[in-house]
Amino acid sequence: MAIVALLGTLDTKGIEYGWLRKRLLAAGVEVLLIDAGVIGEPRVPADVPREAVAAAAGLDLARLRAAGDRGAAVTAMAEGAERTVLRLHAEGRLHALLAIGGSGGTSIATRAMRALPLGVPKLMVSSMACGDVTSYIGASDITMMYSVVDIAGINRISAPVLANAADAAAGMARGFARNPPPAVFGTGGRPLVAASMAGVTTAGVDAARERLTELGYEVLVFHSSGSGGRTLESLAGEGHFAGVLDLTLSEVADHLxxxxxxxxxxRLTAAGRRGVPQVVSLGALDMVKFGPPHTVPEHLRGPERRMRVHNPSVTVIRTTRSECRRLGREVADKLRAAVGPTAVCVPLRGLSTLGRPGGPYHDPDADRALFGALRDGLSGGRTELIEFDTHINDPAFGRAAAQRLHHMIATVAPAA
Structure with missing residues (x-):
């Protein structure tokens, strides 16, 4: 039978976890309740008591309680929870992990969730889920559900939210138990290549992806949305990719x-630091992204600044000549530090759908400032610089970049 592990602090959320356990049992799955609480007494009995969770982190619960340091306790129990769920997963006793909580409970549970392999169902119901959840999710496939009200009792709002969470976790657990996915980063299969893409570089990246697929690779495309870039960097740093095709650098522009x-x-450091072959381009460095128009800072407005509403949630502004010069230097500095094969493919006729000739962000002066700073920064180094008289979304450009990466991977493969 499928098993859902429930992980939480049973001193503060025991009533809610007891309710969730009943709902899960009614849904036809087994439940393992793990207590990560410290200070107060548990309000429901646990299958894995808090003493065992603390011991998994090499700590004594009594000493942890006596110290009276909530921050240290949360950190310690998060470590113990991580080791506990990894053990349960290895033993085949965890087919989904479900948790509820506020900031502390979310911190503990999501650390454990991040440690589980991709593909293992992970569902976090949190009062923090309506804000920036970057630190909770990291590079994992955690599903976050907003609790709407705080996790404080079962009421007419919390009950349907928690019921949906329990039913979703039960369904995912049954599916996982029946047909667990293969290890995402296991041995065998086609070599993996990471690629970065945004809507404004899709055509070029799609052409590159199709060519790499023809050449025998499996291509994982990461959306340049902030979290996409962080995930790409994390997985590249862990050595999961044979190569990286980083054609879209809008996240670098947003950061700078x-x-x-x-x-x-x-961003733009992990592959180089690990020595992974990488082909980089300058896609979407002609823009910086914000939220709705009112979120664009006043100092970035003005009659000389080109601004465009991309959709109701995203406004983009054109990078200026001086900003492009800074971006060129930034990219060059990062790539010069690479210890592995690195090439930059420069599309001289535009960096995005908006920056094509005749497009609203077409600015040859700003582009020349970017290209010039990049050339100067790479001069005398080992990074290969290849210029193309094309737009970034020209299929020929995408195929050429893919072919260059394939050559680099094939060249280093015998020494790997």
Whole structure:
């Protein structure tokens, strides 16, 4: 029978977890209730008591309670919870992980969820799910459900939300138990290549993806939405990819210019640091993304600034000549640090659908500033610079970039 593991703090959320357990049992799955609480007494009995969770982290629960440090306790129990669910998964006793909580409970449970392999169902019902959940999800496939009201009792709002969560977890667990997916990053199969893409670079990246597929690769495409770039970097740093085709760098522009969808200072570093072959381009460096128009900062407005409403939730502004110069230097600095084969493919006729000749963001002066700074920054280094008299969405450009990456991978493969 499918098993749903329930992970939470049974001193503060025991009533709610007891209700969830009944709902899951009624749905026809087995339940393992794991207690990650510390301070108060558990309000329902656990299948895996808190003492065992603390011991999994190499700690004594009594000493942890006596210290009276909530932050340290949350960190310790998160570690113990992570090791506990990994053990249960290895033993075949976990087909889905479900948790509920506020900030502390969400922190504990999502650390455990992030440790589980991709494909294992993970559902977090949280009062924090309506905000920035980046730190909770990381590069994992966690499903976040907003609790609407705080997790504080069973009422006319919390009951249907929690019921939906339990029923969803039960369904996912049954599916996983019947037909577990193969290990995403297991041995065998086609070599994996990561690619970055945005709506404004789709045509070029699709052409590259199709060519790489013809050449025998499986291509994982990451949306340049902030979280997509962070996930790409995380998985590249863990060594899961044979190569990286990083044709879309809008997250670098957002990070450097204060946009909404940046991926942090670590973007464009992991493949180079690990020595993974990478082909990089400058897709979407002609724009910075924000939310609705009112979210664009005042200092980035003005009659000389081109602004466009991409959709009701996203507004983009054109990068200026000075910003493009900074971006060129930034990209060059990151790529010069790479220890593996690296090439930059530069499409001289435009970096996005908006930046094509005749398009609203076509700005040859700004593009030349970007290209010039990149050339200067890479001069004398080992990074290969290849210029194409095409637009980034020209299928020929995408195929050429894919072919270059294939050549690099084939060249280093015998030494791998």
């Amino acid at each position: 210019c204060g946009g909404l969808l940046g991926s942090g200072a670590g």
